[in-house]
Amino acid sequence: MYATMQPVLRCGKRHLDLNHAHVMGILNVTPDSFSDGGHYTQIDTAVRRAQSMCALGASIIDIGGESTRPGAAPVSAQQELDRVAPLVEIISRECDVIVSVDTSTPAVIRESARLGAGLINDVRALQREGALDAAAATHLPVCLMHMRGEPQTMQDEPFYTDIAAEVISFWQERIRACEQVGISAERIVLDPGFGFAKNTQHNYELFQRLPELLSVQRPLLVGVSRKSMIGNVLHKPVEQRLSGSLALAVMALERGAKILRVHDVAETMDVLNIFNAVCSAAKE
Numbered sequence: 715m716y717a718t719m720q721p722v723l724r725c726g727k728r729h730l731d732l733n734h735a736h737v738m739g740i741l742n743v744t745p746d747s748f749s750d751g752g753h754y755t756q757i758d759t760a761v762r763r764a765q766s767m768c769a770l771g772a773s774i775i776d777i778g779g780e781s782t783r784p785g786a787a788p789v790s791a792q793q794e795l796d797r798v799a800p801l802v803e804i805i806s807r808e809c810d811v812i813v814s815v816d817t818s819t820p821a822v823i824r825e826s827a828r829l830g831a832g833l834i835n836d837v838r839a840l841q842r843e844g845a846l847d848a849a850a851a852t853h854l855p856v857c858l859m860h861m862r863g864e865p866q867t868m869q870d871e872p873f874y875t876d877i878a879a880e881v882i883s884f885w886q887e888r889i890r891a892c893e894q895v896g897i898s899a900e901r902i903v904l905d906p907g908f909g910f911a912k913n914t915q916h917n918y919e920l921f922q923r924l925p926e927l928l929s930v931q932r933p934l935l936v937g938v939s940r941k942s943m944i945g946n947v948l949h950k951p952v953e954q955r956l957s958g959s960l961a962l963a964v965m966a967l968e969r970g971a972k973i974l975r976v977h978d979v980a981e982t983m984d985v986l987n988i989f990n991a992v993c994s995a996a997k998e
């Protein structure tokens with residue numbers, strides 16, 4: 715018997731059809747977020763941006779209130795909650811979209827679920843004190859991302875002997891931890907964590923080896939949009955990394971990724987729609 719993936723991910727009131735790939739639009743609400751320059755700290759502007767990403771075809775909006783840039787100021791749970799909660803509430807009510815919350819904080823996990831979030835996206839893979847129990851109580855799916863250490867120190871000479879094998883064994887340990895608190899494997903999405911505790915060579919090798927990561931039999935989320943791995947090859951600043959991001963989007967889809975976490979929703983939807991047209995084309 716083959717182990718087959720169930721075709722839908724139940725995300726609270728909404729669901730994600732895993733028979734095809736999806737775009738997750740990034741909504742940063744950190745005042746120091748590099749990409750949005752802090753312009754979207756205003757709730758109204760952020761809601762409009764979410765509505766626009768939704769209209770352009772995003773299936774998921776990922777709301778983040780903590781900057782994971784090395785050197786970024788730490789935020790308290792209350793600050794993070796103040797930034798994220800109003801947006802989770804308004805966007806999940808007003809947009810036909812799954813609201814994802816990019817958080818490691820137990821209080822934010824619990825409150826976001828209560829306000830209508832459909833997915834918990836944690837770059838720390840629920841390793842913070844209390845995060846596993848908080849996520850279990852929401853009954854929502856969780857995205858477990860691979861990282862080593864903390865964002866502050868993760869880029870201090872990362873070393874891997876077999877990066878794909880090491881990402882897989884990290885995921886397997888976190889899947890076991892989830893299962894022990896009642897988060898079943900069917901609720902889990904996995905992410906290799908591009909740019910987190912990996913140098914450029916590591917990121918490209920891991921990207922090339924994405925098909926090996928499918929052996930875990932869970933949907934893969936890939937977040938490479940505008941990241942340094944693109945800048946380091948093209949020698950271009952962050953605002954000139956769209957073509958590089960789209961090139962990686964095509965290759966992630968070909969390697970089996972189910973969710974693309976991106977800043978540029980319109981352009982990535984073009985990529986996804988062309989990819990689907992090729993995939994579904996039959997000889998006449």
Ligand code: YH5
Nearest residue numbers: 782835859905907908937939940941942
């Ligand atoms: C991710 O990969 N990333 S926050 C640096 C950049 C561009 C973008 C210098 N949260 C991920 O988006 N959650 C973040 O260029 C994430 N996967 C998941 N699941 C960092 C970010 C970024 C950083």
